[in-house]
Amino acid sequence: MILTPSLPSLARWCAVVSRTASAMRGGDIIVFAGAASVGIVTSVILAPDFRGILGAGLAVLMIAVAAADARRFIIPDELSAAALALGLVYAAMEDTEVWAQALAWSALRGATSALIFLGVRIVYRRLRGRDGIGLGDVKLAGVAGVWLDWSFIPIAIEIAAVAALGAYLIRHFYFRRAIRPTTRMPFGLFLAPAIWISWLLERILLLYPSATSF
Numbered sequence: 001m002i003l004t005p006s007l008p009s010l011a012r013w014c015a016v017v018s019r020t021a022s023a024m025r026g027g028d029i030i031v032f033a034g035a036a037s038v039g040i041v042t043s044v045i046l047a048p049d050f051r052g053i054l055g056a057g058l059a060v061l062m063i064a065v066a067a068a069d070a071r072r073f074i075i076p077d078e079l080s081a082a083a084l085a086l087g088l089v090y091a092a093m094e095d096t097e098v099w100a101q102a103l104a105w106s107a108l109r110g111a112t113s114a115l116i117f118l119g120v121r122i123v124y125r126r127l128r129g130r131d132g133i134g135l136g137d138v139k140l141a142g143v144a145g146v147w148l149d150w151s152f153i154p155i156a157i158e159i160a161a162v163a164a165l166g167a168y169l170i171r172h173f174y175f176r177r178a179i180r181p182t183t184r185m186p187f188g189l190f191l192a193p194a195i196w197i198s199w200l201l202e203r204i205l206l207l208y209p210s211a212t213s214f
Helices: 007-022 026-046 050-072 077-094 096-128 135-147 150-173 188-207
Strands: none
Touching: 026 050, 026 188, 050 077, 050 135, 050 188, 077 096, 077 135, 096 135, 096 150, 135 150, 135 188, 150 188
């Protein structure tokens, strides 16, 4: 059994990606198109079958999420839903003989990751009186869990955290912009690409099992 998104859902997801791209400036569109092209080609090379196509879809969706969060501090639900749906299809295709078990584990990882982020959001709000993690980030954590194995979920979060810290250090020391405790950070800008990068690392390890030293 293979799960496939409905045509109306596909149309709605494509419309959201299109709206995200159309809201960009000319230079941003070039960056978006270039990053999407690299993601698509790399995904198909590392998984030269339908799984590579799904990985390419993940790349495009994560780039669109990053662009939307960077511009509006919003992660569209349609993009997260699309990534979750593709992730479930990917999980079923990874092990077609026991697809139900693969789907169950994928859903469990997604739920666990989302609940952990939700717990951090609740605790932070109680301690600081304001939201530190958006609900969009919680849903994006669920995407990470659906797509990635247990050991790669924290890798994605670490990549995102280090990238975010580096970006804000550059913002502070190079551009001389003040950073305050209330400074907003579009974490989805960093987490979304990190999910695809971690999926890529996972594919590389499957192709080259000896490369486990990292």
